[in-house]
Amino acid sequence: MESFITELLTLLFAALRSATPVLAVVLGESMTQRSGVINLGVEGQMLLGAMTGFAVASITGDPWLGVLAACAAGIALSMVHAVLVLGCGANQIASGVAVLILGGGLSAYYGIPFVGDKIDTLGNLNHTFVSDIPLLGQFLGPITPTVLITLLAIPVISVFLFRTRTGLRWRSTGESLDITRNLGHNPAPYQLAAIAFGGLMSGFAGAALAVDYTANWVEGMTAGRGLVAVGLVIVARWNPWYALPAALLFGASEALNLKLQSWGVDISPYLLATLPYLIPLSVLILSYRGLRASGGGMPAGLKVVFQSAR
Amino acid sequence: MTSSTSPVLKFGLRLLAGPAGAVLVMAATFVAAALIFFAINGREALSLFHEMVMGAFGDGYSFSETLVKTAPILLTALAVALPARLGLISVGGEGQLYLGALFGTGAVLAAVEQPGWLLMPLMLTGAMAGGALWGVIPGLLKTRLGVNETISTLLLNYVGVLLVSFVVHGPWKNPNSLGWPATIEFPEGAILPQFFDTRVHMGLIFGVVAAIVLHILVTRSRWGLGLQVSRSNPRVGTTAGISYERNVLIVMAVGGLLAGLAGIAEASVIQNRLQDGLASGYGMTGFLVAWLAGQNFLRIIPLSVLMGGLLASADSLQLYAQLPKASADILQALLFITVLAVSSLWARRRAA
Structure with missing residues (x-):
């Protein structure tokens, strides 16, 4: 029994670590979508963030500088989306795909010299007071700074969004551009900030993946995490608190995939690798039932984008 | 424009608004984007660009390689443009291509004798x-x-690629391939016909025919009219006996079927077997071409040739100028961004 609980806790904390990059993107993209803009380019921003973060960490030897550079790269690339969507009025989905391809291309092009480099990591909580906590210490020890920062972002975003005046206007922008304008507020700065914040979080997510989690750079290493995150935003109902369980869903499926492989389960690793896509997709499908009935907290301004079909 | 505008100019303007105009705008933006990108990276922009054009259209061989790349781009672009007629944004060309290769190869392996x-x-x-x-x-x-179909198609792309990896690393792996993950070579009877001693294959014909047929069906048939009604107002469509639901399934199935043909053509003619990395990126390129063409089936044909040229020249530049393969992605993205910006601003100005 005890070993079962240990096993379960190990899995949970492994899930938390592998969920962190996805969680950061879900949080950022939720904020973007709260202002009425969807950005599929987060996948590309994440890749560019991962490459830039890893490259800067490798050149300067300081992984924290890498994290900062990754955030800057994410914001910079997200501005392409901002110019296309806000400046030119381009279709949001198409613009997102353009950013996605650009980020993938740029990171592959400029990342070549850094493939195989070794970098210093951000460290973890081992050998701090935390690892001396009885029973839980062994699980809390491997937790890294990006996990903590991302978890901390949840209450911060929540307070900003639901308890401040600016947060209220941010949300009203996503509900109706017209009403926001009629109340005398210009929605453009809010949407710009929302896209930039999405860029910041996805760049950070890239660093969490390349600088912290894997300490490695490989072309296309995000493998769809950004796109999974866009799907999970719907599961999380655009709410920062629900973002955590939604992202853990991805983390758990990835941790489960690795765990099953280490147990020597006789299933092809390629089939197991479909779990991190199929499980979020299945939950997305389930959560759509509630969405259909009540709208499920979808910003009204987004419906135009999502239902341009009908 | 006054009434004194010469008929020649009028004709020219009308031509510019049509497919020829789209190609011209795309060519111009592409040249600009490519030159700027090369210059930023400290390359001899003009000479490199010249190399690029030669690598795509310079001689018979280059042009044949361009057409080889055109086929999958054309088919996956159609797989995006058809659902778009119903207002659906499908990004699933890549996954459909892989599934086509998977099922087609399955049929070959089952009936190899x-x-x-x-x-x-x-x-x-x-x-x-x-x-x-x-x-x-x-x-x-x-x-x-x-x-939302955009999100589900994007996620299913990854699953499709992994399913192909699964079979070529596992049950369908050729035992005599010395560990290389691939199926057996396709027998003679499973190689699509090719033309003029080049690798240009039937897939291109499938694509061109499909584009023309779809154009006629959508613009001239009762079904095509139904799609238009369904798109603008599904309820009106339903009262007129047009099922939005059934049309969604039809356009998604036909689109997927075309992308599937692209997949099996790659496996059969280009690789002669099913293996990993069958056609990375054709699905996305197809998405891009469909948008550049304004989801117009006929415009997709010349634009696919141009995009095929871009990919073919990127291959040759990789050999001769050590330009990384990713530069093709960057150029595609720059092109897409420019065209999106220009066309959106244009539409906005016209609406104002």
């Missing part, structure tokens, strides 16, 4: 079924549960 006249139709049917399946699933999710 059969003569060509039987094997070839089986292979193509399998490929179409596989691609259609990967289109119908997001279609069903859309009609039954309202799941």
Whole structure:
């Protein structure tokens, strides 16, 4: 029994670590979508963030500088989306795909010299007071700074969004551009900030993946995490608190995939690798039932984008 | 414009608004984007660009390689443009291509002893079924549960690629391939016909014919009119006896089927077997071409040739100028961004 609980806790904390990059993107993209803009380019921003973060960490030897550079790269690339969507009025989905391809291309092009480099990591909580906590210490020890920062972002975003005046206007922008304008507020700065914040979080997510989690750079290493995150935003109902369980869903499926492989389960690793896509997709499908009935907290301004079909 | 505008100019303007105009605008933006990108990276922009054009259209061989790349781009672009007629944004060309290759190869392996006249139709049917399946699933999710098709197609792309990896590393792996993950070579009867001693294959013909047929169906048939009605107002469509749900399934299935053909053509002619990295990126390129063409089936044909040229020249530049392969992605993205910006601003100005 005890070993079962240990096993379960190990899995949970492994899930938390592998969920962190996805969680950061879900949080950022939720904020973007709260202002009425969807950005599929987060996948590309994440890749560019991962490459830039890893490259800067490798050149300067300081992984924290890498994290900062990754955030800057994410914001910079997200501005392409901002110019296309806000400046030119381009279709949001198409613009997102353009950013996605650009980020993938740029990171592959400029990342070549850094493939195989070794970098210093951000460290973890081992050998701090935390690892001396009885029973839980062994699980809390491997937790890294990006996990903590991302978890901390949840209450911060929540307070900003639901308890401040600016947060209220941010949300009203996503509900109706017209009403926001009629109340005398210009929605453009809010949407710009929302896209930039999405860029910041996805760049950070890239660093969490390349600088912290894997300490490695490989072309296309995000493998769809950004796109999974866009799907999970719907599961999380655009709410920062629900973002955590939604992202853990991805983390758990990835941790489960690795765990099953280490147990020597006789299933092809390629089939197991479909779990991190199929499980979020299945939950997305389930959560759509509630969405259909009540709208499920979808910003009204987004419906135009999502239902341009009908 | 006054009434004194010469008829020649009028004709020229009308031409510019049509397919020729789209190609011209795209060519111009592409030249600009490429030159700037090369210059930023400290390359001899003009000479490199010259190399690029030669690498795509310089001689018979280059042009044939361009056409080889055109086929999958054309087919996956159609797989995006057809659902777009109903207002659906499908990004699933990549996954449908892989599923087509998977099912088509399955048919080949199952009927490997059969003569060509039987094997070839089986292979193509399998490929179409596989691609259609990967289109119908997001279609069903859309009609039954309202799941956004963009997100479901994007996620299913990854699953499709992994399924191909699964079979070539596992059950379908050729035991004599010395550990290389691939199926056995396709027998003679399962190789699509090629033309003029080049690698240009039937897939290109499939694409061109499909584009023309779809154009006629959508613009001239009752069904095409129904799509238009359904798109602008599904309720009106329903009262007129046009089922939005059924049309969603049809366009997703037909789109997927075409992308599936692209997949089996790559496996059969280009690789001669099913293996990893079958066609990385053609699906995305197809998405881009469909948008550049304004979801117009006829415009997709010349634009696919141009984009095929871009990919072919990127291959040759990789050899001769050590320009990384990713530069093709960057150029595609720059092109897409410019065209999106220009066309959106244009539409906005006209609306104002």
